[in-house]
Amino acid sequence: MRILLIEDDIRLAETLAEALTDQLYVVDIATDGESAWNCTKALDYDLLLLDLMLPEIDGITLCHRLRSHGYQKPVLMLTACDTISDKISGLDAGADDYIIKPVDLGELFARIRALLRRGNTISPPVLEWGNLQLNPSTYEVTYNHTPLHITPKEYSLLELLLRNGRRLLSRSVIIDHIWRTDTCPDEHTVKVHLRSVRQKLKAAGAPEDFIETIHGMGYRLKSLDLLQKS
Incomplete structure (x- = not known):
């Protein structure tokens, strides 16, 4: 399963990518919204892990653009923006789930598995x-x-x-x-x-x-x- 991790904090991105790779996901990293947009047009990702505060195109705008162009793969927002209005904005823009930094890796992995199951309804957990x-x-x-x-x-x-x-x-x-x-x-x-x-x-x-x-x-x-x- 291939994940696009969209995060401008390089150190955090590399740490998360390493943890996800240990979970046997293939992980590509984009450090700004424009690069992420180009990646989604070039490759078929199973899930996007999306920060909100990004250079070029912010996470809310990127998510809205993806959905308005018919992008249907799961989007999990991973961000330090923790107010109710932030969550509402993210979900209304088209995110499937929203998780606050700093994140517990076990919870993150469980949410990813849940979204991947939801995104492919013909596939059971096993x-x-x-x-x-x-x-x-x-x-x-x-x-x-x-x-x-x-x-x-x-x-x-x-x-x-x-x-x-x-x-x-x-x-x-x-x-x-x-x-x-x-x-x-x-x-x-x-x-x-x-x-x-x-x-x-x-x-x-x-x-x-x-x-x-x-x-x-x-x-x-x-x-x-x-x-x-x-």
Whole structure:
């Protein structure tokens, strides 16, 4: 899951980005409203974490602009502006939630998980596909109740596949979703991670083609009907 953190306090932004990365999110940082606006046009973010007091375009104006242009992804305002009128302004501008600095990280993570669930109503708190289960709250992945010991990137890859099911994901789309913009992995890197995930799934009892390759197009999870017949 990719988050855009919009915060002009560089030290705070880096601290929050590190904490969110530890929670297996991919985090990009924008330090002003104009850069954030450009980022949202260039990449598909799952959630925006937005400060109010920003250079170029303030958080309220940016949120209102995003919503007026049809932007529907969750926006969580994270700010020191703590009056009732500030909260009302933020929510009326289109924010989905509003949290006051200094923030408890546990509460922030819980609010992010709640917004991500709300933003994708087809996905339950625990993601499932056949015998595969992934719990975004505990980062546990099991196949037929057997724990899978996977790397953070493998976890992100499986989560992306589970959230998309039968939708085809190209290698470039996978890179856009699970690598930061300041890293430049090639498409072979995706193949390496997929191969490792497939091996671990197979070792736990999954069919070899649990993750399908559609040559020249991308990857997706095997049909549930076919999995039941396997």
